[in-house]
Amino acid sequence: MAWRETADPYRIWVSEIMLQQTRVETVGPYYERFLARFPDVRSLADARPDDVMKAWEGLGYYARARNLQRAARIVVERHGGRIPRTVEDLSGLPGIGRSTGGAIAAIAFGADSPVLDANARRVVARLFGVGGDPRTATVREILWELSARMVARGKGRDTALAVMDLGATVCLPRAPRCAECPVRPSCAAFRAGSQDAIPPRTARKSFPHHDVVAALIRRPDGSLLLLRRPPKGLLGGLWSFPSARRQPGESLEGALRRALREKLHVQATIQRKVGAVPHAYSHYRITLHGYLCVTGGRGTPPGERVGWMRAGRGTRYALPRADRKLLELIAREERS
Numbered sequence: 001m002a003w004r005e006t007a008d009p010y011r012i013w014v015s016e017i018m019l020q021q022t023r024v025e026t027v028g029p030y031y032e033r034f035l036a037r038f039p040d041v042r043s044l045a046d047a048r049p050d051d052v053m054k055a056w057e058g059l060g061y062y063a064r065a066r067n068l069q070r071a072a073r074i075v076v077e078r079h080g081g082r083i084p085r086t087v088e089d090l091s092g093l094p095g096i097g098r099s100t101g102g103a104i105a106a107i108a109f110g111a112d113s114p115v116l117d118a119n120a121r122r123v124v125a126r127l128f129g130v131g132g133d134p135r136t137a138t139v140r141e142i143l144w145e146l147s148a149r150m151v152a153r154g155k156g157r158d159t160a161l162a163v164m165d166l167g168a169t170v171c172l173p174r175a176p177r178c179a180e181c182p183v184r185p186s187c188a189a190f191r192a193g194s195q196d197a198i199p200p201r202t203a204r205k206s207f208p209h210h211d212v213v214a215a216l217i218r219r220p221d222g223s224l225l226l227l228r229r230p231p232k233g234l235l236g237g238l239w240s241f242p243s244a245r246r247q248p249g250e251s252l253e254g255a256l257r258r259a260l261r262e263k264l265h266v267q268a269t270i271q272r273k274v275g276a277v278p279h280a281y282s283h284y285r286i287t288l289h290g291y292l293c294v295t296g297g298r299g300t301p302p303g304e305r306v307g308w309m310r311a312g313r314g315t316r317y318a319l320p321r322a323d324r325k326l327l328e329l330i331a332r333e334e335r336s
């Protein structure tokens with residue numbers, strides 16, 4: 001993992017934010033692309049938010065990108081462009097909590113600060129045989145204390161990297177690779193044979209499913225209408241096709257007409273269904289149904305939130321993955 005070898009605090013910060021909810025294997029290419037586009041904190045602070053979202057496109061959990069840029073601006077304004085060195089100052093920045101702050105302070109500045117990201121939580125719980133649910137405040141505090149105890153004086157960076165990497169590559173959530181684990185002799189869970197029970201498995205949730213309809217409104221020149229989503233919330237700041245969740249008892253086309261009426265104030269004719277794509281978010285799943293529409297020229301879309309793009313061409317707009325899948329369906333149609 002090349003970024004683990006960097007000593008650049010900015011790069012370490014970006015990598016830790018990307019790794020917050022995403023696996024190392026996924027993050028790699030995004031990290032390289034993002035750093036090529038925004039090589040330092042000032043370039044990120046000065047960037048257009050749309051460009052930041054575009055560089056983050058596909059990585060998900062977009063609040064991370066918004067917070068990263070907000071934090072970059074604070075770093076430039078209040079810290080002269082230098083990433084703060086202490087957990088306290090780092091944790092005051094948007095998107096940085098106690099664990100990410102601890103990881104940045106340790107890895108970038110060698111602070112003897114403990115870390116407790118999801119991987120570290122699992123490693124510490126197993127090493128010390130802490131069997132409770134790490135999502136509860138009590139168990140979490142115990143794990144913080146144990147994690148702090150593990151930091152060898154003056155070895156904060158090595159400890160943080162070792163614990164996090166052990167969790168990412170050896171002490172896996174399912175089927176930990178104990179046979180090749182360097183800390184096996186001192187692992188309480190291994191001795192007790194309780195690796196699979198720590199941390200305790202939570203019952204698999206069943207995620208609700210929603211049908212969502214999207215209007216692919218095409219102009220005569222072939223370009224498609226996009227709306228910018230509100231800056232906060234799920235997929236905030238991205239661009240997407242006008243859409244609506246189908247309500248109980250409503251037909252897909254009924255939901256589509258409602259979306260056109262309520263969101264765009266335009267009269268549009270539904271031409272045909274282009275296709276449907278499944279997509280999973282963290283707490284629910286959707287099937288996104290795309291309908292090609294043409295406007296009858298009446299009504300006015302709210303101007304400042306509107307963009308037009310061509311299917312099959314590179315675009316400056318950052319789109320959610322599900323919308324991009326629909327776009328690919330149209331591009332494929334146009335090629336065939």
Ligand code: SF4
Nearest residue numbers: 171176178181184187
């Ligand atoms: S011995 Fe097994 S359970 Fe213990 S830390 Fe190593 S991989 Fe994890």
